[in-house]
Amino acid sequence: MITKASTIIELTVRNHPGVMSHITGLFSRRGFNLEGILCAQIGGGRQSRMYLLVKRDGRIPQIIKQLQKLCDVVEIVLREDYDHTLFDRMHELVKRKS
Amino acid sequence: MKYSGAEIIIRLLERQGITIIPGIPGGANLPLYDALYKSRKIRHILARHEQGAGFIAQGMARSSGRAAVCFATSGPGATNLITAIADAKLDSIPIIAITGQVPTACLGTDAFQEVDTYGLTLPITKHNFLVRSAKELLRVIPEAFTIAESGRPGPVVIDVPKDVQSETIEVPAWPAVGKPCPGKPLDKSILRGMASVINSAKQPLLYIGGGIVHSASRESLCVLAKKNSIPVASTLMGLGGFPPDDPLWLGMLGMHGAAGTNRLLNEADVLLAFGVRFDDRATGNIAKFCPRAKIIHIDIDDAEINKLRPSFRSANADIREALRYLVRFVHADPREQWMRRVQEMKPAVSLSKAGRSRHIHPREYITMVGMLTPADTIITTDVGQHQMWVAQYYPVRESRTFLTSGGLGTMGFGLPAAIGAGLANPGRRVVCFSGDGSLLMNIQELATLADLQSNVTVVVMNNRHLGLVRQQQELFYDRHYIASRFATNPDFCGLARKFGIRSYDLAGKKRPSAILKKALSGKGPCLINIPIDHTENVMPMVPPGAANHEMIGGNEQ
Structure with missing residues (x-):
């Protein structure tokens, strides 16, 4: 169960095959926790929107600063106005398909 | 006009002002070399190992401040470059590595x-x-230069599949040359606030790092330090950022810093951290670093x-x-009391003089080289005891004249970096201080040096050991010496000669300075072998995890 102890970082990134590695690689090598990811292309495929679910703790400013340094990151917004149950209901994505 | 991807790369590099590219060709970058064959502006330097090519590029970038380029082929060519790229990342050095890759259709197979x-x-x-695609190159190559040189510099890799190098496209117009982005405008009120903290400080101290060198701030830093009487301690990467003969100069801080400097840091009430990243080798146990000080960080x-x-x-x-603004906002202040305290600690700033053996202490040779060379001489080091002795005793008199692998600590850095520094600064002398362990890690580049015949002098501090490992085993592992002594030690002078390089051996020589003088004044490359005692340790030393003021050997003055 994901609760309000988490927060969402909304990223707009340049869309290309390596961009996901750039984001997840940053989290793993700097030891930042990443609780969930939602990602899809926007704007006709030139960009992607990523929602990163992260623990709300003292490391968020550092995470944001490190993300800002990535050349593929176009915009970062810290979102409090999100429905965290979406991450809990991810399985519905597949169920609906069948 | 139609151009191939390879021709586009070469043309764009020429437009960026690149005139020298070290590298090694192979199957996947042959189209690129074929395009280079036709270039009249770019000279290729054939290294003997891709790591050598990467460090040659680093030597060019570190000594000039401009992005340098190197080439390697796919697979092992690229993996061999990895260490040099990682090294550039940790020390914020702008290099651009262009690697060949298998054709797009074969990717992932x-x-x-x-x-x-x-x-x-x-x-x-x-x-x-x-x-x-070849078309992408028109955007990627200039952008790579912009990224490498903007803000905090760093390495960029461009991987180009072979079919992209061969793909021909119409190029209607060349893109603009990639230049560093201007920084964001400064908030002067923040600087006014900083100045007032400095103005009301009793015992301020400057802690400078590589950022001073990268931003060419040496002169304005001097003005600030003198105007407000602030003593200056430097990290390894900041050496050259402040004149070593100035009374405010405290030398290096940290793990092998001067004892008095580390103690003064403990007394500072305001610490001006300029162009530094609070690296553990500089701060020691960070929780106990400058406990009294308010930190002003730029x-x-x-x-x-x-x-x-x-x-x-x-x-x-x-x-x-x-x-520029701080210098204006900060008051002139002689700080007599603080200056007295600093001068009181200064005898302790000069490092331990106690030698352990009948051998001449390595610092004597380093000081001699310092006296025999002009101020614009470029020094490179490898990694280990010799590196720390050079950092402690060599007077680095100008910015960008001390090239060392600080963050990654790569043995094998010194020789190729010296070759690169020589290429980027024709006419200037380059001295590479190395150890017998480090030099062997890229010894093959003596062949590249012989090709070039540049004025590079390699000084081998030869103790037949991995000295800094041996030192740590002595101090922290109950003298359990394992894998730190080499069973055999090659004849470095003989090796150099076989590579076609002049050499001198100081073993048993009564007047080493005369030989050093000869070696440092002749034309072309040479190597000097200096036997030193393997029991000699770099002192003082802050044990890993300890606070800076808890150093070992800080009292033997």
């Missing part, structure tokens, strides 16, 4: 000499590209601010810009 260069270099570059990389140590005032800015 485990083709011959295929490796995921993009994936491998992702965590060790400022940015990297896998180029998928760095070009916002992520460094408050990363390891919360600051009292901070600015994400180019130091040179910030200094």
